[in-house]
Amino acid sequence: MRRARSIAGDTVNLLLYREQGRSDDAAEEALWRLNPTLAEYGPALPAGVWVILPEIEQRPSAAAPVSAWD
Structure with a gap:
């Protein structure tokens, strides 16, 4: 697992985007x-907190577009 x-000031979303795109x-x-x-740190993480990153695909699968004729 990657860490x-x-x-300072990172949010979970920002950390995920920076590390995994x-x-x-x-x-x-x-x-x-x-x-x-x-969650104990609140909405913004302090500097130096080690976070375990999940092993997931780099890009989410694209949803098929919905058509009015389907």
């Missing part, structure tokens, strides 16, 4: 499951 250190709901949910104690 990353937070920078995405911050969608699936990536955020996986991160929270691996790091349940992050």
Whole structure:
């Protein structure tokens, strides 16, 4: 598993985007499951917090567009 250190003022979404290039709901949910104690820091993480990054696909799968004729 890969770990990353937070920078002062990081949010979970910002940390995910910086480290993995995405911050969608699936990536955020996986991160929270691996790091349940992050909520104790509040919305912004202090500097130096080690965060375990989830092993997920780099790009989320694209949803098929919905057509009125389907």
